[in-house]
Amino acid sequence: MSRPAAERAQVIVVGAGPGGSTAAWHLARQGLSVALLEKSEFPREKVCGDGLTPRAVRQLVRMGIDTSAPGWMRNRGLRFVSRGRTLELDWPECSAFPAYGLTRTREDFDQLLARHAEAAGARLHTRTKVTGPLLDRAGRVVGVSTAGPGGRERDFAAPLVIAADGVAGRLAVSMGIERLRKRPVGTAVRRYFHSARHLDPYLESWLDLRREDGRILPGYSWIFPLGDGRVNVGLGVLNDSRTGAIQTRRLLETWLARTPAAWGLREPGNAEGPLRGAALPMGFNRLPHYRDGLLLIGDAGGMVNPCNGEGITYAMESAELAADVAGQALARPAGPARERALEHYPAQMAYRLGRYYRLGRGFSALMARPAFTSLVTQHAVRSPGAMRFMVRLLSNLTDRPGTDAMDHLVNALIRVTPSPADHAGRRFAGAPSVRPGRSRVPG
Numbered sequence: 001m002s003r004p005a006a007e008r009a010q011v012i013v014v015g016a017g018p019g020g021s022t023a024a025w026h027l028a029r030q031g032l033s034v035a036l037l038e039k040s041e042f043p044r045e046k047v048c049g050d051g052l053t054p055r056a057v058r059q060l061v062r063m064g065i066d067t068s069a070p071g072w073m074r075n076r077g078l079r080f081v082s083r084g085r086t087l088e089l090d091w092p093e094c095s096a097f098p099a100y101g102l103t104r105t106r107e108d109f110d111q112l113l114a115r116h117a118e119a120a121g122a123r124l125h126t127r128t129k130v131t132g133p134l135l136d137r138a139g140r141v142v143g144v145s146t147a148g149p150g151g152r153e154r155d156f157a158a159p160l161v162i163a164a165d166g167v168a169g170r171l172a173v174s175m176g177i178e179r180l181r182k183r184p185v186g187t188a189v190r191r192y193f194h195s196a197r198h199l200d201p202y203l204e205s206w207l208d209l210r211r212e213d214g215r216i217l218p219g220y221s222w223i224f225p226l227g228d229g230r231v232n233v234g235l236g237v238l239n240d241s242r243t244g245a246i247q248t249r250r251l252l253e254t255w256l257a258r259t260p261a262a263w264g265l266r267e268p269g270n271a272e273g274p275l276r277g278a279a280l281p282m283g284f285n286r287l288p289h290y291r292d293g294l295l296l297i298g299d300a301g302g303m304v305n306p307c308n309g310e311g312i313t314y315a316m317e318s319a320e321l322a323a324d325v326a327g328q329a330l331a332r333p334a335g336p337a338r339e340r341a342l343e344h345y346p347a348q349m350a351y352r353l354g355r356y357y358r359l360g361r362g363f364s365a366l367m368a369r370p371a372f373t374s375l376v377t378q379h380a381v382r383s384p385g386a387m388r389f390m391v392r393l394l395s396n397l398t399d400r401p402g403t404d405a406m407d408h409l410v411n412a413l414i415r416v417t418p419s420p421a422d423h424a425g426r427r428f429a430g431a432p433s434v435r436p437g438r439s440r441v442p443g
């Protein structure tokens with residue numbers, strides 16, 4: 001049987017997680033023809049904490065999603081627990097971000113976003129697994145090959161492809177874009193529990209994550225109320241040679257045994273479904289974010305925030321930028337002019353997040369030192385002012401330009417962080433610098 005003719009689009013998006021569906025929505029809204037290819041069928045599970053900070057909510061609002069509709073659970077801030085002390089902090093009041101976060105299971109959330117992209121005009125193909133890139137003679141991506149239901153093979157052709165296929169980054173790897181091994185990676189696990197406190201208005205985060213031998217690890221555990229009778233419970237730890245191999249299941253059990261009885265997490269009968277885990281690719285741990293017609297967004301580009309393990313926001317923000325850049329590039333003739341437009345994507349990603357992620361990588365390196373972790377977990381929760389500052393810094397929630405002293409301090413800290421080099425050792429010009437003439441944009 002002959003292979004059917006390739007289906008054509010102006011942009012192909014591989015993977016319909018939050019990154020892929022957001023990209024497809026923004027592309028479709030520009031009137032571009034978009035093929036959104038997803039290997040699974042919705043609704044489908046995705047291992048996640050299901051937590052959205054105000055920064056993520058802003059992205060949903062930008063896409064016209066009604067977050068007051070049934071199905072969304074609002075939270076008003078974070079509750080920190082450390083060494084027996086508790087501190088509740090509301091989300092900061094910012095001009096740029098709403099003052100609430102949300103939770104929603106990824107089973108629901110991802111389906112909603114994919115349907116939203118479809119409603120905007122994207123052509124969603126589920127049960128369509130991308131098996132590799134199609135390349136022209138120059139090695140440029142001109143489409144992808146797929147395997148559909150029953151192994152049916154089909155090609156999709158487009159001048160641009162967005163890789164939103166998640167942490168394994170298979171499409172990027174097939175183009176020779178490997179993970180940067182020195183950049184941080186975390187491991188996270190989660191499980192659902194039925195809990196009488198499923199309507200609690202705070203996301204709870206425990207900072208003193210202890211191994212059985214008492215050693216405090218770089219990471220945190222969480223209880224995120226879902227408002228549907230359940231809470232999402234889990235933990236994330238930084239993989240670091242100093243911490244050694246971590247048995248996340250044991251770690252979770254040890255922690256659950258410490259949680260107050262009111263949550264109901266010590267009752268194995270309250271658990272629903274298995275414990276599941278996945279890697280967290282952090283701090284731009286895959287570069288470059290653009291090469292030969294392929295743009296990387298979200299986890300495929302290693303974009304999880306190394307400060308707090310948040311990935312959905314950055315998948316959605318990179319998606320919006322990639323869609324904008326793709327639209328500009330396609331408005332130019334193929335060749336050097338279009339290529340120049342496409343190079344704007346990695347440069348902008350670096351400009352927007354490079355210094356911040358470098359600061360975050362420094363913070364995670366410090367957290368891997370037992371003495372520092374011990375100090376932080378002992379003192380942080382005792383000082384509301386310090387924790388307020390940490391929330392703004394670690395959740396990347398400041399106005400720019402700043403509107404109060406704390407904003408100014410966080411923004412200054414980011415500005416004075418030296419810009420890192422990109423994968424090829426280059427430093428781009430253009431980021432605002434505190435010292436004129438020394439501006440650098442990181443990779």
Ligand SMILES: Cc1cc2nc3c(=O)[nH]c(=O)nc-3n(C[C@H](O)[C@H](O)[C@H](O)COP(=O)(O)OP(=O)(O)OC[C@H]3O[C@@H](n4cnc5c(N)ncnc54)[C@H](O)[C@@H]3O)c2cc1C
Pocket residue numbers: 014015016017018019020037038039040046047048049050051052128129130131164165166167170188189190234276277278279280297298299300304309310311312313315
């Ligand atoms: C335990 C855990 C807890 C977490 N908690 C949070 C949290 O509370 N908040 C937060 O913001 N982040 C959290 N994260 C991180 C977050 O889950 C990711 O950063 C986010 O899902 C990245 O979105 P994405 O669209 O880039 O990739 P993904 O969500 O991984 O989506 C990739 C999509 O591509 C599809 N795909 C893969 N390969 C192919 C292929 N070959 N062909 C077609 N389709 C393909 C997949 O099926 C999937 O639908 C957590 C992660 C873990 C592991």
